[in-house]
Amino acid sequence: MSLWRIVFKSLRQHLLSTLVTALSIALAGGLLMSVWTVKEQSQAAFTGVTAGFDAVLGARGSKLQLVLNSIFHLEESPGNLPWSDFLDIQKNANVQVAIPIAVGDNYRGYRLIGVSTNLFFDVEYAPGRRYRVEPPGRPFDATLREAVVGSFAASRLGLKPGDKFHPYHGLIFDEKNQHSETYVVVGVMEPSNTPADRVIWIPLEGLQRMTGHDPRAAADISAVLVKLKAAIAGQQMDLLYNKQGDRLTFAWPIARIISQLFDKIAWFDRVLALVAYLVALVAAGSILASIYNSMNERRRDIAILRALGARRRTIFSTIVLEASCIAALGMLIAFVAYGAIIAVAAAVIRAQTGVVIEPLAFHTIMLWAPLSMIALSALAGIVPAVKAYQTNVAENLAPVS
Amino acid sequence: MPLLEISELKKSFIAPDSSTQTVIDVPSFSLSEKEQKALSGESGSGKTTFLNLIAGILKPNSGSIRLDGREMSALSEPERDRLRATTIGYIFQTFNLLQGYTCLENVLLAMSFGPGLDKGFAVALLERVGLREKLRHYPRHLSTGQQQRVAVARALANRPKLVLADEPTGNLDHINAREALKLIREACRENGAALLIVSHDREVLAQFEKVQPLHQINRGAMPMNSNLRSSTSNPP
Numbered sequence: 001m002s003l004w005r006i007v008f009k010s011l012r013q014h015l016l017s018t019l020v021t022a023l024s025i026a027l028a029g030g031l032l033m034s035v036w037t038v039k040e041q042s043q044a045a046f047t048g049v050t051a052g053f054d055a056v057l058g059a060r061g062s063k064l065q066l067v068l069n070s071i072f073h074l075e076e077s078p079g080n081l082p083w084s085d086f087l088d089i090q091k092n093a094n095v096q097v098a099i100p101i102a103v104g105d106n107y108r109g110y111r112l113i114g115v116s117t118n119l120f121f122d123v124e125y126a127p128g129r130r131y132r133v134e135p136p137g138r139p140f141d142a143t144l145r146e147a148v149v150g151s152f153a154a155s156r157l158g159l160k161p162g163d164k165f166h167p168y169h170g171l172i173f174d175e176k177n178q179h180s181e182t183y184v185v186v187g188v189m190e191p192s193n194t195p196a197d198r199v200i201w202i203p204l205e206g207l208q209r210m211t212g213h214d215p216r217a218a219a220d221i222s223a224v225l226v227k228l229k230a231a232i233a234g235q236q237m238d239l240l241y242n243k244q245g246d247r248l249t250f251a252w253p254i255a256r257i258i259s260q261l262f263d264k265i266a267w268f269d270r271v272l273a274l275v276a277y278l279v280a281l282v283a284a285g286s287i288l289a290s291i292y293n294s295m296n297e298r299r300r301d302i303a304i305l306r307a308l309g310a311r312r313r314t315i316f317s318t319i320v321l322e323a324s325c326i327a328a329l330g331m332l333i334a335f336v337a338y339g340a341i342i343a344v345a346a347a348v349i350r351a352q353t354g355v356v357i358e359p360l361a362f363h364t365i366m367l368w369a370p371l372s373m374i375a376l377s378a379l380a381g382i383v384p385a386v387k388a389y390q391t392n393v394a395e396n397l398a399p400v401s
Numbered sequence: 402m403p404l405l406e407i408s409e410l411k412k413s414f415i416a417p418d419s420s421t422q423t424v425i426d427v428p429s430f431s432l433s434e435k436e437q438k439a440l441s442g443e444s445g446s447g448k449t450t451f452l453n454l455i456a457g458i459l460k461p462n463s464g465s466i467r468l469d470g471r472e473m474s475a476l477s478e479p480e481r482d483r484l485r486a487t488t489i490g491y492i493f494q495t496f497n498l499l500q501g502y503t504c505l506e507n508v509l510l511a512m513s514f515g516p517g518l519d520k521g522f523a524v525a526l527l528e529r530v531g532l533r534e535k536l537r538h539y540p541r542h543l544s545t546g547q548q549q550r551v552a553v554a555r556a557l558a559n560r561p562k563l564v565l566a567d568e569p570t571g572n573l574d575h576i577n578a579r580e581a582l583k584l585i586r587e588a589c590r591e592n593g594a595a596l597l598i599v600s601h602d603r604e605v606l607a608q609f610e611k612v613q614p615l616h617q618i619n620r621g622a623m624p625m626n627s628n629l630r631s632s633t634s635n636p637p
Contacts, residue, residue, distance in 0.1 A: 002513070300497075301501075308555075309485045309486020309487070309559075394450070397493065
């Protein structure tokens with residue numbers, strides 16, 4: 001009968017405490033892996049999302065705010081810029097595509113983005129992939145009050161081609177701020193797994209001239225999304241707009257600007273990681289406590305094993321192995337907890353930002369978290385193992401005659 | 402050469418009042434191969450301590466225990482553990498079966514610390530003690546008599562040269578006690594093992610040709626108030 005068999009028997013004999021302790025390990029492991037993976041994956045996903053653009057031109061202000069507003073459709077616009085600025089950058093020799101956008105309205109919380117129709121024809125959001133409208137829909141006619149709805153927004157709002165809606169003023173939904181214009185949905189976009197999925201696209205002029213908007217700003221735009229002919233050209237543009245000019249902001253490159261966001265919230269990651277480490281320590285402590293507390297009832301079994309010829313080190317190894325097995329069992333369950341947490345996190349991130357993270361993608365944490373947890377638990381098992389090692393055989397083979 | 406040879410064996414304990422109490426002081430004792438001997442003694446006379454010293458569970462303060470040609474005091478603890486696993490079978494008054502293990506597993510467990518697993522022999526032993534139908538039963542599902550039979554099978558699992566039995570019938574009724582004792586003696590004979598039994602039960606002691614009161618060999622033991630014969634041999 002192998003050591004494993006003896007350990008298995010002991011685990012079964014103390015089934016309830018085994019399961020409770022394994023569950024605490026599962027919680028710790030699941031939390032540890034989730035925190036780490038969500039952090040890594042979201043950082044990778046966010047910095048990887050450029051929606052097919054290299055830069056954004058907008059009003060003078062924060063580059064991060066400009067990118068969040070124009071690419072991720074979050075935050076408020078830092079301000080408007082005149083149409084002439086769009087014409088200028090469009091003519092720049094370094095620019096391959098320039099697409100003006102305007103923001104400021106919503107439909108039931110989902111943003112309306114005024115955009116030119118070349119979004120559907122000139123932009124690849126990923127190599128070889130363009131924004132497409134699902135058949136039988138079509139891109140909107142720039143001269144009509146028509147809309148193309150992002151796939152996620154369409155599924156949440158229940159919009160389909162032929163449906164009509166009234167936009168609401170502002171970026172936050174308020175029933176009292178309904179515009180009088182009626183827009184007709186002419187298409188739903190194919191999922192792109194980018195923030196474009198969670199907005200409603202309408203003609204640029206439609207948004208500019210919506211009733212209630214300031215007529216003096218009717219020709220203004222919120223930003224220009226820019227695709228450069230060569231990435232290196234960004235430096236020249238940066239110099240032109242940010243260093244030499246003082247009226248506009250040229251946010252380039254998008255990925256580096258987004259990574260600044262993660263730098264700003266790095267402290268939050270560290271707090272989460274610290275909490276996860278503490279939970280892991282507490283879980284390892286619970287293994288120590290549960291085995292240690294059961295030592296009184298185990299003494300006789302240990303004495304019997306020793307009387308049968310088991311060596312002290314066999315008893316010691318059995319207890320350490322038992323602690324490790326509880327941790328291993330816990331970490332198996334942890335993957336279920338991890339799956340649940342990461343699935344919820346992925347759904348929330350997608351709903352809030354349109355960014356898709358891969359819940360099933362392999363990350364090294366999935367290897368070292370279980371190994372570390374098992375090692376930590378084995379370490380915790382040493383304390384009761386020492387107690388087991390020291391068990392007095394003669395005293396515990398009661399009764400004595 | 403005797404299988405077990407003891408000389409000048411002493412074992413003391415510290416009493417709660419901090420005084421040193423000598424429990425075992427045996428100038429000489431021996432047991433031949435395949436011999437069956439009973440030691441009589443009341444509770445507290447040091448019977449269990451004496452067996453634990455022979456089994457290597459306790460270490461003597463001084464003296465010599467020579468088992469199967471090996472001097473126990475010269476062995477390290479792991480070596481004594483090994484010698485116990487391979488050479489000695491131990492039957493306890495309270496059986497000391499592991500409750501989380503089936504009958505078969507209890508026997509196999511003993512084998513795992515000895516020369517190795519021999520499932521066929523383990524099954525044969527349990528069949529020999531009349532538990533053919535109970536191989537997969539847990540101790541809690543057995544009567545006390547059946548539990549003692551499992552303990553007998555376990556004690557013989559590693560084909561030991563010596564079986565030590567500490568009040569093996571103490572928890573059994575008269576009928577079961579007689580059967581258990583008969584079984585232990587027969588099983589030891591069949592397996593070529595010597596048997597050293599300690600008991601205070603007159604019925605048990607009466608079954609043995611050779612009975613020694615512990616106080617006769619142990620100067621550390623209190624003399625028992627008994628009308629048993631003090632000779633070293635009983636009529637068969």
